[in-house]
Amino acid sequence: MLNEQSVRELEETARHLRVEILKMLNTARSGHTGGSLSSIDVLTVLYFHAMRHDPSNPRWEDRDRFVLSKGHAAPALYACLAQAGYFSPDDLKTLRRLGSHLQGHPDMNKTPGVDVCTGSLGQGLSQAVGLALAARLAGRSARTYALLGDGELQEGQVWEAAMAAVHYGLDNLCAIVDVNGLQIDGNVADVMNVAPVGPKFLAFNWHVLEVDGHDVQAIARGLEEAQKTDGKPTLIIARTVKGKGVPFFEHKASYHGVPPSDDELVRALEHLGHS
DSSP states (O other): OOOHHHHHHHHHHHHHHHHHHHHHHHHHTOSOSHHHHHHHHHHHHIIIIIOOOOTTOTTOTTSOEEEESSGGGHHHHHHHHHHHTSSOGGGGGGTTOTTOSOOSSOOTTTSTTOOSOOOSTTOHHHHHHHHHHHHHHHTOOOOEEEEEETGGGGSHHHHHHHHHHHHTTOTTEEEEEEEOSEETTEEHHHHHOOOOHHHHHHHTTOEEEEEETTOHHHHHHHHHHHHHOOSSOEEEEEEOOTTTTSTTTTTOGGGSSOOOOHHHHHHHHHHTTOO
8 A cells, every 4th residue: 555655756746747748749749648648647656656677777587567558658658668767858859750769659679668569459468468478487576567448448359368368377467458438439338339348357257456547546556456366367447537637638539649739738737737
C-alpha cells in the first residue's frame, strides 16, 4: 500500500506527464491524445512504483518488461521514459519527426527503454506471453506487464494469447486493459462489443480484478495483488476516461488520434495548472 506522500508524488508525476504528452502532441501536430491521457496514471504507477528497471542500463537482463500493446499511446510511454531518465525530456519535442528515435509507435531498436516494437493491435499480449515464458525458462524473477486497449480485445489473437498464458501458468505476467469505452470509430460496444471482459478472462482461468484506472492507490494495490498471485496470470481491468485530465477532451472518440491545437493546448495547460 502506498503512503500518503507516495500517493501525492505519483499524482503530481501523472499531472506533469499529462502536460508533457499534450506539449509533444501539439508540437508534432500529430498523434493520439485520448488514449495517452486515459492510460498515463497506470503507466505512472508501473514506472515509478511497481516495475524493476534501470535507466542507466536499459538492457539489464533481470529488469521487468513492459509491452505497450496499444502502441498508439506511445506519447504516454515516451513521457514516462524521459521522466525516468532513459533520454532527455528535450527529445520529446522530436515526436514523429523524420529521423527521431521517438516514432509514432514504439520501436525497441530506436528508443532506450522500449522492450518491444508494437503498434499493430492485438499482438502485444502474445509478445508478453513470450517474454514471460522466456523469463521462466531462464530462471529469472523478472515480471512482464502488458497494457491493452478495450477496443483491441476485438482482435482474435488476444484470446489465443490469453489461452496460452494460462496453459503455461504464467504467474509472472500481468495484463492491464485500459477500458475507456471508446475507439477511433466510436463506442467499443457499438463497433464490436467486448463486454463482459472480466468473466471472459475468468473463463480462461485468469486471476481477474478491477480498479479505478485513475486512482494511483487502487492501481498500486492491483499490481501488488498480481505479484502475489501464484499459478496463473493476472488481468487488471482499469476503468478509465478517454482524454482524462482535460474536460474538453474527455469521453470523446473524436480525440482518439487528434492532437491539441494551439488554443486547446493553452486551455488544457491552464486546467492542469501549468502556464
